[in-house]
Each structure stands twice: as structure tokens, then as C-alpha cells.
Amino acid sequence: MVARLDIDELSGAGGAVRLLHADARLLVVDKPAGLLSVPGRGADKQDCLATRVQALYPDALVVHRLDMATSGLWLMARGLSMQRQLARAFEQRDVCKRYQAVVAGRPGGDDGWQAIDLPIGADWPNRPRQQVDPVHGRPAVTRWKLLGPGPLPGTSRLELEPVTGRTHQLRVHLQAIGHPIVGDALYAPEGIAAAAPRLLLHATELALPHPADGAPAHWTSPAPF
Known part of the structure; x- marks a missing residue:
């Protein structure tokens, strides 16, 4: 597996996105609050996490979503076969999110x-x-x-x-x-x-058996509030 990365190549108007992990099967990114996970309706809602990641990894596919107002860890699959495998992992509750x-x-x-x-x-x-x-x-x-x-x-x-x-x-x-x-x-x-400038909800932990070998994989992101 690839070591943790800290890059800002996915920045845009909605804030910087950190790519925490990349390998041949999956990607883990840290989403800022206020950025859509996937494109919305209308020309003003096309900038989103998925399209930013796909600019670097064209085979990256969505497995789950975070609300626009929520920040934190987000998983993407590399390719259609891996998207199906990771979707099954979510369905079978093999993925732990906190x-x-x-x-x-x-x-x-x-x-x-x-x-x-x-x-x-x-x-x-x-x-x-x-x-x-x-x-x-x-x-x-x-x-x-x-x-x-x-x-x-x-x-x-x-x-x-x-x-x-x-x-x-x-x-x-x-x-x-x-x-x-x-x-x-x-x-x-x-x-x-109105007591805070954003929704105070952050995805802090993501854990699953890695699809390459079943070994435990775990990522964390401290809450920014």
C-alpha cells in the first residue's frame, strides 16, 4: 500500500481537498465542508469532490457520499469492478465509519x-x-x-x-x-x-478490510472544530 500523502492538487473554490491515500484499488480523500460530493443540477454545481479527484485519477468512481455541509474522510474506488466490491463491503457493513x-x-x-x-x-x-x-x-x-x-x-x-x-x-x-x-x-x-459558520459534523475514521488482501486498513482525520 502507498504511504499517506498530503497534497493540495485538488484545491478549488470550495476549499482544499487532501488526498490521504492512493493505491491501485482505492483512494481516500479528506473533504472540506461546503463542497459537493458529486455534481448537482445546474452549471454552478459542477465543481465537486468526485470531479476533482477524477482529474487526477480518471478511473475513480463514487462508492458513498457525504453531505455538502459535512467534512472528512471519503472513499473512492479505482474502476468498476472495485466499485462493486466496495459497495458490497458497505452493504455487508464491513466498512466502519465514525x-x-x-x-x-x-x-x-x-x-x-x-x-x-x-x-x-x-x-x-x-x-x-x-x-x-x-x-x-x-x-x-x-x-x-x-x-x-x-x-x-x-x-x-x-x-x-x-x-x-x-x-x-x-x-x-x-x-x-x-x-x-x-x-x-x-x-x-x-x-x-447560526451558532457556527458551518455544520459541526466531520467524518473522522474510516476502516475496512483492504480489497487487495483483506488486511485491516484504517484512516483518521481529526475534527477541525
């Missing part, structure tokens, strides 16, 4: 990992918002652990592990238990949304 978030208030409960198990579905009249939907929603589970106080008064820092991968899952689940993520313009009340 995040850090700063939330309003202090979630209660015992120390250690706890779970939010609430189904999520589209909030059709208010798209792209999602919502907890016990009737039509799909199963969604998030594990969380209190790390300590957050950087702002009245906030807490949490470690999060999505067991499932629903759209906006972490944001919806934390809002549903009364602790929305600071800086979340979609789900947090106005005062909490």
Missing part, C-alpha cells in the same frame, strides 16, 4: 455507546429534508458516545457511528432526540444553526 459532532445540550444516559433506533423517510413537502417516519421510513440506527463538552457554551462533543446509511441520518437522529448539530441549517433551530 464521525464527531458538536450538538446542543448534553445527551443523558449511561457512559459508553448508546443507540438511536428510529426509521427515517423523506419529508416530501420539504425536500431535501428527511424525517423520522415510523410508518413509511426505512430502518435507521446510529450509535453515539459522549466525548465531553463542546467548544461552545452549552454544547457537547459526540462520537457517532452510523450502523445504517440513510440520507441525513446523523442529523435527523440527533435532532429527533433533542440535540441538533450546531450549525445545521436544515434541522437545527435558528439560534443553534
